[in-house]
Amino acid sequence: MPHLPFALISALVLLLHAAGIVAAIHALMHTRTPQGAVAWVFGLVLLPYFTLLPYLFLGSKRFSGYAELHHSRQARLQQLDDPAQLALSAEYPPHPGAQRYQAISKMLGVPFLSGHRLRLLVNGAASFEAIFAAIASAEHYLLVQFFIIHDDALGRKLQAALLERAAAGVRVYVLYDGVGSHDLPPSYGAILRAGGVEIHRFATRRWRNRFQLNFRNHRKVVVMDGWRGFVGGLNVGEEYLGHKPPLAPWRDTHMELQGPAVADLQLAFDENWQWITGQPLKLSAPRPAAGQATALIAATGPADAQETCSLFFVQAIHAARQRLWLTTPYLVPDSAVNAALQLAVFRGVDVRILIPAIADHRTVFLASTLYAHELVRAGVRIFRYQPGFIHQKVMLIDDDTASVGSMNLDNRSLRLNFEITSLNIDSTFAGEVETMLQADFAQGREIDVADYARLHYLYRVLIHVARLLSPLL
Incomplete structure (x- = not known):
């Protein structure tokens, strides 16, 4: 093989450095955090030579059109002082405890409303049993959105259920994330389309963007006929039923809600759908649910003017007075969330976090290990779940508040992904979450403050190196 002329090599090196400088200017102007x-x-x-190609995949932010759509819809549909919203708040007055979360309501432009029936779905089997029952009972339309859909036994069961409803005349709309579901074969969607189901891949550009791995749609949403909704941490795949070692048994949680907040759940879906297709959906208003619980749907994402997911956690943590229990598969908090957790300890709050003992993403696990040890030194109690992989995203605050959704405590959820969760104020529901989490924590091994010193020195170096990558994790 002939050697490249020195002049050509020099020109290539200069070209790479020039491209690097141009990309650096773009990063300086568009990266969300100083770090x-x-x-x-x-x-x-x-x-x-090493960073230009990764930046093409991770540094691009090309969804200004989506942001404009999102902001215009917020301004038009979600004003807390709008007469329609005021009338809704008068009809469904929130629990007095919602006052300590009003910053979240104001930030998102979504009201706390009462009148909800809530149902905790503790694992994958219970979640999908409830979801498939709801799908089977749909009469008018179904909204289905997942980050991951696999073409396995569970994915094909979902496919069959949606085809059956479409054949019965139900309008069926499906969204999945193009990166999260990267291995979903084209035949899966083709079969659904042939059966009358409308299915689309979510992307931050309406056409396929091969150079965009950030800004994924991590939401998991199912809405039936506008009045029965599901949200949580489960995707569609056999691993979420605990059928795939070595991460089995898989620990995850979902919830069902009925009541006025379902309107905000389906509004989040409709916004995503309108972005991809250009067409808004015809949706029905929720039915009265004859329940007592107060709820707010928090849909966050990188199109927001603020870093709403991070601020959601910060405000929720600051609201805790006696207890704050969290479960997350990825513990890579930003500085604001980290500080809020430590301040909660100083207020005398019982702060506990449950994280995995085994890794599904090695670099994230390493970074999480360092954050865990640092938080333990600050007085936070952290447990590693022993039976299998814990993927649930649940938060319990005091004796009356619990959230279930898709938000992780990592930079992707806090800044880069579209997320959604239901923040619920109801002592009965919070009691059910408490019972569930007590069983989960009982199966965890608590990290001791002296555990860090027992780690091999090279491993300690490795977890510090992994933390340097926190803005990308």
Whole structure:
């Protein structure tokens, strides 16, 4: 093989450095955090050979059209002082305890409303049994959105259930994330389309963007006929039923809600659908649910003007007075959430976090390990779940508040992904969540403050290196 001329090699090197400088300027102007901007700028200027290609996949942010749609819909449909919203709040007055979360309501432009029936779905079997029962009872339309849909036994069961409803005249709309469901074969969607189901891949651009791994749609939403909704941490795949070692048994949680907040659940779906298809959906108003619980649907994402997911956690943590119990598969908090957790300890709050003992993403696990040890030194009690992989995203605050949704405590959820959760104020529901979490924590091994010193020195170096990648995790 002939050697490349020195002049050509020099030209290629200069071209790479020039491209790195251009990309560094883009990163400086568009990266959401100073830490991320510093990391990208130095990497792109000094080592463009290694960082330029990853930046094409991770650094691009091309969904200004989506942001404009999102902001216009917020301004038009979600004003807390709008007469329609005021009338709704008068009809469904929230629990007095909602006052301590009003910053979340104001930030998202979504009201706390009472009148909800809530149902905790503790594992994958219970969740999908309830979801399939709801699908089978749909009369008018179904909204189905998951980050991951696999073409396995569970995925084909969902496919068959949707085809059956479409054949019965029900309008069926399906969204899945293009990266999360990267291995979903085209035949899966083709079969659904042939049977009358409308199915689309979510992307931050309406056409396929091969150079965009960030800004994924991590939401899991099912709505039946506008009045019965599901939200939580489960995707569609056999592993979520605990059928795939080595992560089995898989621990996850979903919930069902009926009541006025279902309107906000389906509004989040409709916004995603309108972005992909250009067409809004015809949706029905929720039916009265004859329940007492207060709920708010928090739909967050990188199209928001603020970092709403991070601020959601910060405000929720600050609201805790006696107890804050969290479960998350990925413990990579930003500085604001980290500080809020430590301040809660100083207020005398019982702060406990349950994280996995086994890794599904090695680098995230390593970074989580360091954050866990640092929080333990600050007085937070952290447990590693022993039976299998814990994927649930649940938060319990004091004796009356519990959230179930898709939000992780990592940079992807806090800043990069579209997420959704239901924040619920109801002592009965919170009691059910407490019972569930007590059983989960009982199956965890608590991290001791001296455990860090027992780690091998090279492993300690490795977890510190992994933390440097926190803005990308």
